[in-house]
Amino acid sequence: MTDVLRSTAAELADRLAAGEISSVEVTQAHLDRIGATDDAIHAFLHVDADGALATAREADTRRAAGDEVHPLAGVPVAVKDVITTKGLPTTAGSRILEGWVPPYDATVTKRLKAAGLPILGKTNMDEFAMGSSTEHSGYGPTRNPWDTARIPGGSGGGSAAAVAAFQAPLAVGTDTGGSIRQPAAMTGSVGVKPTYGGVSRYGLIALASSLDQAGPVTRSVLDAALLHEVIAGHDPCDSTSIEGPVPAVVDAARRADVQGLRIGVVRELGGEGFQADVSARFTEALALLEGAGAEVVEVSCPSFEHALAAYYLILPSEASSNLARFDAMRYGIRVRPDGVDDPSAEQVMAATRDAGFGDEVKRRIILGTYALSSGYYDAYYGSAQKVRTLIARDFETAFQQVDVLVSPTSPTTAFPLGDKLDDPLAMYLQDVATIPANLAGVPGLSLPSGLASDGLPTGIQFLAPAMADERLYNVGAALERLLHEQWGGPILDRAPELEVAR
């Protein structure tokens, strides 16, 4: 593998600025890598070689002309298929949107384009971001670059696998209950869910509107910060977007100083149900941070015990409503019911939704429809919202004691494909540690904490108060540096070489 592919986005940016390489070279190298490895990984649902190269050429031209360009101009990026891209197919991993080409760009897409990042293509995902393994994609699963018999996590398995397989230096993901962080943990990459409202949701095909948040997926904490600054910021098209400046995440990632930092270990997010190696790597990482001058204490967030249950009422409720628009009337596939000569619009809707949605999507639509039904609303949706308030209060209390919270990202390392497909509850438990952040709207970052005895990466997650995303980058970059010193380099250096197709 060439050093262009191995480089972080920050390194590529430096070399582009110095004129040592061109964006066209960088972009072509990644397109070639995708061509050579994606049969095995299936990280991409759509590759846009022409568009990416056109953007790359423009970045090169502007740099050559001495124009002032964004530091990441010309550094390619992969975008999760749940984010709309004008003129490029966007399916959210669902057959129901097969062939749909959006007529508009998401705000995230606009910002990537404005900064001059070539978009390599759209990455695979669980259908409408429902899942933790990417096996629920309507277009076949993505495989983990560490072991192609295993899942890459989900729902953003495509973005994480693309970064971990060196197909892209940067990717954008979305995180509703852990869909950026858990795949990052599964693939040895870095993933950040920003504060809710920090990144515009305009053009992000909604799973659960009150939980969804787009964020960076990268191979280093600094790269995540660089991409975070590109996509974040107030957007008048998203009423839940935060007004005010983007947290200084790049400065924080460069500072990487934990001297005196108070770190709270969440008692409820560990122990039973967590793989022994995951817990061991977690404890070792804490020791490193303590060694660097951080103060590690245990805190309790008792309501987190109910987070998963509340999440699986709120998410399906919102999703059942958000997904109602896929009705064959204006876009996506249209299926005529069998054996009906003159179907009504309602019959076409039903047939289309039956054929176009996968089982997990149907399961959650049914759950959500039930939870919102009159007579059940208070007991289900209403109670879940109360739990949500309690969880937010637990965070508030905890952040009065500590600067950041910490836990393992996911209870396990990557499991074999098919392992949990018949057991939805086991699949849902993958997100037990990541869900509280979404319910409370606080930011979270996952980075690799080491390898388990099965040779697969483990992840550690930091959580910070809303709008204090920079704290995550500070502590994350500090731990990353300590771990790299211990390992002698990034963890992905230890991933097995993928067999390259010719």
Add this chain to the structure above:
Amino acid sequence: MSTLVDVDEALTRYQPVMGLEVHVELNTVSKMFCGCATTFGAEPNTQVCPVCLGLPGALPVVNGKAVESAIRIGLALNCQIAAWCRFARKNYFYPDMPKNFQTSQYDEPIAYDGWTEVTLSDEGQDGETYRIEIERAHMEEDTGKSLHVGGATGRIHGADHSLVDFNRAGIPLIEIVTKTIEVPGEKAASVARAYVAHLRDLIGGLGVSDVRMDQGSLRCDVNLSLKPLGSHELGTRSETKNVNSFRSVERAVRYEISRHAGILDAGKKVVQETRHFHESDGTTSPGREKSDAEDYRYFPEPDLAPVAPPRDWVEELRGTLPEQPSARRKRLQQEWEFSDLDMRDTVGAGALELVAATIDAGASPQVARKWWLGELARRANEQGVDLDALAISPEQVAGIQALIDAGRINDKLARDVFEGVLAGEGTPEEVVSARGLEVVSDEGALGEAVDRAIEANPDVAQKIRDGKVQAAGALIGAVMKDMRGQADAARVRELILEKLA
């Protein structure tokens, strides 16, 4: 099917209980949740964007002007204005609803607990006033419009296919819901009509809506049930939609009273359902039954921030309210020097705003009243529409009067001009020239016509010469006939008397 019972007879046994839901389309420049234009009558699907088409990923943003209009309507209806309220999603599937949920308000309306006073103006109901309690006024978005093609009636039944125009999708609506209205049965229909007409005047006066029933910017659903006289238990209600004129509001109430009474008399149960009103024959027919479709699975709209209008802003808006319609009516009556009867007829005919606008356009109050309550009321009645649905503007009415005042047409010719304008032949000026209606003022032509009349009626001419001036009428009639009515009768008279002096 049960038989209909005569309304008067029904009212000897039953007390009607009504609830009126009025939808007002705001006249904001842009839609409720996006920047699309709201122009009425534009080419289908030309005023749409990812947001109002419900494209995947698109998000709503609240139109601040619509919130302001909602608050002003709430204040005009003496409502409390919520310090904090949210939008909610009303979930149901329908092809003309882009997201398959309507962004509306549920248990947290922007305005609630209000009242307004309605004055009956029909003959024999001399200014009776009723207080209508307002339950709530809330904000929501309109749906698209389905066009059913291939069927005989334009209804979905029997159609080959349907087309949807999304221009209307997302237009801001205010839904105003009354508490139950219980008035003496024989007044129910008049009160319902007067209430809707009152809202038209009130909201029109705020300038926040076109309030045109014929264009759908003011729509009324009539909920009605009957209970035995003296009973305190409410009966089962029907919800009649598509009631699109003031006259229809009255007719729908009367029809439903007759229908419910027939069902109850037969010992049967009224089905709770949506019904459609038919302008053609004043009847209603069943729409969908509400039993299973009723669960809208409302929940707070997570894509929108709560609306929390600052108190000082609400008070500032209160300060911008125009005078209440009843006060304004009193003032106008004085200014126009109308008798009580004149004023009541004007209001009762739904002509107040039309007359006011005609006066503003230059006509005298008596003349404005004469045209709207005479010629135009007759034509509206013939067409079975409300006055404001006639294809003539107050400016055009004033324009026609100006032509009369200038002596270019006379009253009789004016009626032809009205006919031409209503038939869409253009402005009054255009109709006058296209139809050749101008009064002949050419003295030569008039003189020749007078000479011909004298020649043809020597007896009459002699009488006038002998001093019987009143005989001139017969000659004037002959001249007018000769000139096909297009002569100035006063001038003709002068000429006759000159010539026979």
